[in-house]
Amino acid sequence: MTIEVKQQSQPSTSQRPIPQEAFDWYDEYAHGLINRREFMTRLSGLVALGMTMSTLTAALMPNYAQAEQVSFNDPDIHASYVKFNSPKGHGECQGYLAKPSKLEGVAPVVLVIHENRGLNPYIKDVARRLAQQGFVAFAPDGLYPLGGYPGNDDEGREMQKSMDKSKLxxxxxxxxxxxxAHELSNGKLGAVGFCYGGYIVNMLAATIPEQLNAGVPFYGTPADPSLQRNVKGPLSLQFGSLDKRVNATWPDYEKILKSNNADYEAYIYEGANHGFHNDSTGRYVEETAELAWKRTLAFFNKHLTS
Known part of the structure; x- marks a missing residue:
C-alpha cells in the first residue's frame, strides 16, 4: 500500500532567507559529491548577493546543542554504551543502548542507524526519544573500529567513507x-535510520526480511537491486519532496515493492528537504518532523507490541 501525503510545511524564519540551492549544495557536500572548497565557493556567490556567510553556515551546518529533546540525565531513561561482536564485519563493535529506567521484563526493540558520519548527538537523542516511549533502542557507532565518532561531522564523514562498505x-x-536476541527484547525488532541509515534499513529489509518486523527509512536509498526482490516489509518510508537525489530512486523501488506484494506505506512531505527530521540544522521543519515521528511511533507500536 502506498500513501502519499502532501504536508504543507512552512520553513522557520531563519530558513526563509536561504535559497533552496544552498540546501541542495549542502546535500551534495554532505554526500561527497562536491568537496568543502567547492561548497564554500558556491556559498560565497550568495554572499556576493547580500547574504552573510555566518547566516548561511548557521542554517546549514549542524548545531547539536539544538538536538537534545531528551536529556541523557532524564530520570525516565537509562543509557549506556554496550559492545557486541560482528564476526563478519569489524569484530568488536559498540553502540548506545537506551531503555526505560523502570522497565520490568521485556519490551520491543528498535535499532537506530546513523547517517554517513557516525554516532553523533542527534542520533543518540533519537535513541533516548524511543526509550522515553517505552522501547529499548540501540544505536551502533559504525566508526567504533576507528575510534568512534570524532566529535565533528566533517571528520566523521571522512572516516566512514574510508571504511569497507561490506564490513560496515x-x-x-x-x-x-x-x-x-537481547535479554530485554520481546522478540520483535524494529529499525529506523536516517540518510545512510535509511539505506541500511532498506538493506536490512532485503537481507533479513524474516527477522525485521518493522522498518522506517527516512530519506534512504534502496538496497542493491539484486536484493530488492526479498523485501516483504512492513516498511514506512519517509521522504522530503525537495530531496531530488533520493527521490529519484523511489519510483523504481516502489515498482519492486508492488511486485513483491510488500507491506509498505510511503509519505512524501511537501516543502521538506533531505534531513528534515534532524533538528540540529536549518533543514529541520518542526511540524513535518513531528508528524513523521508520530507516524513512526504509531508504526512501531502497531507492528512491535502486538
Missing part, C-alpha cells in the same frame, strides 16, 4: 541480531 553493513546486521 555486516556490523549493522550483527547489531540487529544482537538486539533482537
Amino acid at each position: 553493513e555486516e556490523d549493522f546486521l550483527a547489531a540487529a541480531a544482537f538486539l533482537k
